[in-house]
Structure formats: structure tokens, C-alpha cells
Amino acid sequence: MKPARHSLVTLAVALAVTLGRSRGAYAEEPAPQPAPDAGAPETTRQEAPPLGAAGAPAVEQASGGQAGEQASQGGEAAADPVVVPASTAAARPAHARPVPLARSPRSPAPAPPAAAETPAAPAAAAEPARGTRITVPLDVEVHGRLYMGVAADERDDWTRRLDMTSARISVEARLPGVLTVLEADVASKTPIKDAFARLDGPFATRLQAGRFKAPFSARQLESSWKLPLVDRGLVNGYLVKDNELGGRRLGATAGVRPWSGRLELVGGVFVGERSAFGGQNKAQDLAARASAHPWKPFELGVTAYRAGSSDALVPVRQAASAYAQLSRGPLDATVEGFGGKLDAGTFTAGTALVGWTFKLGEARRLRVTPVAGAEVLELRGTTRGVGYSAIGGAVLAWTEGLKVKLQGERARRPGDEVPGNALAMQIATRF
Numbered sequence: 094m095k096p097a098r099h100s101l102v103t104l105a106v107a108l109a110v111t112l113g114r115s116r117g118a119y120a121e122e123p124a125p126q127p128a129p130d131a132g133a134p135e136t137t138r139q140e141a142p143p144l145g146a147a148g149a150p151a152v153e154q155a156s157g158g159q160a161g162e163q164a165s166q167g168g169e170a171a172a173d174p175v176v177v178p179a180s181t182a183a184a185r186p187a188h189a190r191p192v193p194l195a196r197s198p199r200s201p202a203p204a205p206p207a208a209a210e211t212p213a214a215p216a217a218a219a220e221p222a223r224g225t226r227i228t229v230p231l232d233v234e235v236h237g238r239l240y241m242g243v244a245a246d247e248r249d250d251w252t253r254r255l256d257m258t259s260a261r262i263s264v265e266a267r268l269p270g271v272l273t274v275l276e277a278d279v280a281s282k283t284p285i286k287d288a289f290a291r292l293d294g295p296f297a298t299r300l301q302a303g304r305f306k307a308p309f310s311a312r313q314l315e316s317s318w319k320l321p322l323v324d325r326g327l328v329n330g331y332l333v334k335d336n337e338l339g340g341r342r343l344g345a346t347a348g349v350r351p352w353s354g355r356l357e358l359v360g361g362v363f364v365g366e367r368s369a370f371g372g373q374n375k376a377q378d379l380a381a382r383a384s385a386h387p388w389k390p391f392e393l394g395v396t397a398y399r400a401g402s403s404d405a406l407v408p409v410r411q412a413a414s415a416y417a418q419l420s421r422g423p424l425d426a427t428v429e430g431f432g433g434k435l436d437a438g439t440f441t442a443g444t445a446l447v448g449w450t451f452k453l454g455e456a457r458r459l460r461v462t463p464v465a466g467a468e469v470l471e472l473r474g475t476t477r478g479v480g481y482s483a484i485g486g487a488v489l490a491w492t493e494g495l496k497v498k499l500q501g502e503r504a505r506r507p508g509d510e511v512p513g514n515a516l517a518m519q520i521a522t523r524f
Contacts, residue, residue, distance in 0.1 A: 308382035309339035438474010
């Protein structure tokens, strides 16, 4: 029986090898695979180990005892591995890599199209600042000036007085049709000199409000920088300083300036001086001016000022003037006459000033202006008298920023018994 059992085993093994080869050949034939998309990424394929390797799904090595018996029965059967049926192999866990598939060479997948170059995004706009924003053109100017002077008067035994008469700084802000001015003098007991706003409206109208010069007296309205005198003279001092007619004060004016300003009419109301009413503002002063330029270098005008109250105990002070100015080439001349009523009675006055400018040097930056003037004042009433003055001097100017004024005066002022002499020099600079 033993040889018969060996023969049956040998027959079974041979049959299993034959069936295993036919099934292995069928399994090794690659299954058709769908063609991959051109744009799809290439799938990674894993290669299966060769038949007979450890963990192969369909082929398994024979055990050591069976291999010995196969060698004793026949050499050919001993060389072939034991083939396990596919149904048995499928029951085992699949740990082997799939059989490599034969692939036909193909062209590499086309590179993805380059992204279109997009324009750079515009920078984000800065967040607007909170608050009011001025979108109209604004022009701001800062000015300053400094006056230093020395004077000596015969009435004071020629005592010399050195003083800083003015140290001003001003700011001007301009918008279309609007001018705002703030000017302060740190050398004065009243530091705020000008603080006003001016509006140029339609039809050549002009409105102005704040603290500024009342429209009275051509010499008072002239800038001290342009005036070729160290001070404004005898008549101006008596009317403006002593009797408080005109000058700088709080108020408002309205006017019209047709034909590009060749004709100007302006009137206004101003706060009266408190000293006349026991420290209280009981009345408002009135002021007006009219001027015309029949010829561009020539100006004619009249001014008027009224100060007082309806109170019968407070006297009314009022004055009016007429003037003529000529400024052509090197010549500058001004004549003005006054008349009115003051606390001391009625008065009449007149001023005249003339100057001629010589330009020297190669660049003609140095200018020398000899100046001559005269004034007269007559009082009629409870106080009677005649005052007068004669002025002579010169102005030395270097460009527009530096001036030296030299002045000599012989005058009989109100209250003087005899005339006296005075000398003065002033150095003025501005920016």
C-alpha cells in the first residue's frame, strides 16, 4: 500500500502543478486599463513580487517533507513549487503589491497653462482723517517787523530815549474771497493790534468785522512801514491819540468797490471808547470813507468820524477830512485837510508831505528818499491856540527788508508856549 500511496500523491501534485500553471498564465495577462486623462495626475503603480516570493497570493513553497518525497519520486516534480488554488489564495489577506502592467510609452502630460499675469492691485487709499477737510486752496503767510529807535527832545533837555517801539508778528490766511488777519505786538501794552476777517462778495461788495483801523484820516490808514516818518505827526497825535477819533477798535464795515476798486465807498460802526462813559460802552462810533482814482497814480478821498452818545452829559466829538495822494515814479506826495468839533471847541488842521526817491548802486538796491513836511492845527473855543510843525529828514532803504529813518522836527504843539526841536532815528526791519 505504501507505494500506491506515493503514486497517488505524485499524481495529485502533477495535476495541481498543471492547473496552477494554466491559472497563473491567465492571471499574469494584464487586464485592459482605461486610458488616463491628459490632465489627470499619474497614478502610482506598485509592482507585485515575483511568483514564489514570500507572501505571494497564488504560489506557496512546498514544505520540507513534501519536497524530499518529490525528490525521491522524480526530479521534474521536485523543481516545481506547489500551486495553491486561486480560491484558497483569495481567502488570505492581500498583502502583495499588484502585478505591474505593461504600459505603452506616452508623451509627458502637458504642463498646466501659465497663469495670466494679472495687474498689480492698486494700493488701498488711505483712510481719510476724521474731521473737517478744507478742499479749497488755502494760502497762509507769516509776517513780522521790528522797530527800534532813539530820540532826543529839546523840551526834555535833550534826554535820549532808546526804545523798541514795535515788535509785531502777523498771520494772514487767504481763501478765495476771504482774508483772515491776526497781528500782535509784543512791545505794546495792547498786544492784539489786528484781528479781523474780510469777505469779498458779489457785485464788488466787501464786508469786514473784528478789530482793525476805522476808515478815518489818510495818514492814519497808511502803513507805518510805507510812511516816511518816524511817527505820524502833530495833527494825528492830537486827533487820534488825545481825542480818540479813529484808530484801531472793534467794529464792522460794509462797502462797495466797483470798477476794480477805482471807486470805493465804505461805512461802519465801532465800539466807543470806554473812558468817555465811565468805563462802559454806552454808544457806538460811526465812520465812513469815499475814494476815487480818476487817474491810477492819483487818489482823491474824504473821511468822517463821529464819536459820542445821545446822553446830553456826554459831548459829541466829530471830524471830517479831505485828501489827495499822488504816487508816480519817484514822487510821493500827500495833502489832507481836517475840520470838526472836539471837547475844547471847533478846530481846523492840515498836513502836507512830499518825498522823492533816488535809486543808487549798480543793482539799484539802495534807495535814498529825502522827505519834507508841514502841519498846522488851530483850536477855537474854550481852548484857543495854533500849533504847527516843520519836518525834514531822509529814509535809507536796502531792498524791501531794511530801512533807516532820520528825522528832525521843529514844532509848537498844543500846550507849548514856544516851539521846540526834536531829533529821532529809527531802524526798521521786516520779513
